[in-house]
Amino acid sequence: MKLMVVDTTLGLCTAGVFEVDGAGVRQLGLRSEPMVKGHSERIAGFARDAAAEAGVAFTDLDRIGVTVGPGSFTGLRVGLAFAQGLAAALDRPVVGVSALDALAASAAETRTVAALIDARRGQVYARFWRGGEADAAAEALTLDAAATRIATMGTNAVLVGSGAALFADIAAGRTILPLDGPAPEALARLAATADPASAPARPLYLRAPDATPPTRLPGQARGPARTP
Template sequence: MPILLALDASSSACSAALLQRREGADDQLIARFALTPREHTRRLLPMVDEVLAEAGLSASALDAVAYGRGPGSFTGLRIAAGVAQGLAFGLDRPLLGVSTLAALALGGHRRYHYRYLFTALDARMGEIYVAAWRCRDGVPEALTPEAVMPPDRLRLPPGHEDHDWVGIGSGWGLWERMPAEVQVGIGQHLPEWEADASDMALLAARAFEAGEGRPAHEVQPVYLRDQVAWKKPR
């Protein structure tokens, strides 16, 4: 059964998780998570060493490596991508990129059994990264494409307006700028929720078992926005 390492640095949080799928037994998930703004470069590799040491494994035991591919912090995405690609390339293992928004949705579903989740991240520059999900049997199913937009353009997925929606992620910190119909449709919102490599490991394991692992050099971060730096208007 596969052994998979997942990394994330897409937000203020930094995390690493080691998942061991074991036949006839529960999965073993060993994880580290910390809110470490601007310290991802220093903290990520030690977290990798810690989860491997706790499992009593060396990196050579890994079957695949995964990382939070975005959307999220441009700098954080590049840090995680660089570490994950380096590990996958050095070990000659497949690499998997995991949606940050999907991981947020799975986290809410796993911990609180929410079924309909609207994940949103603060994209800065007056915009948010968003996607809506329906979670069933531990799998988030996208009801809308991942997108970047101003908060006042946000809409509930057509045909799903009457569900009990929960908003998760830093983008919900812009609540006051969202349309009234969205505020009415969202039963609760949790802007403090951060993506976690534990959820990414579970999503990546499913993708790996479906044969979706790719060579390290082929996997790239997903920014959703072409412009990666704010330029002051003249």
């Protein structure tokens, strides 16, 4: 299977072409750079260049994989819009992959993992794995709640993601991998095995967006003032 992966959810802008089969995951072409803003201007060019490096046409792709969050509200929607548009143009399936799952998969063969994304405002987005199985669904936790969960993990655990460094003082010998985003190879592996029916390319939000819709339309009169 040849597939393209797209990731604009966190601190990277990534587009890569991979071949996944019984022999494993093979990178054919990749463009990935640290990026906080500007994903919308760069992702199409990254995808074009990755395909050119791979020596494949977009029509050679079998599916598209894209990170769906949690992460930057604007960033994840950029990646989703691009992946969905490309998949629609090619008539190919598109699958969504959790950024937390992909971060955990980036920790190689480690089977005890805390995937942690810095969500600001004293929170992290988190998911925990033991024995290769997730403890529960992804969730938004306070730093204190996440620290309590980490304390129950063995000393062979790996903390991975942009939120991992927040717990350096309690890591107690545990490995810290402060990745800006998931490894493209891990994302490709998950995208190749995902079922399009159960892994839709829809945003995964664990917290309401900071922006709120206006309470009135432009030009609309304000309502009467409330009396005490």
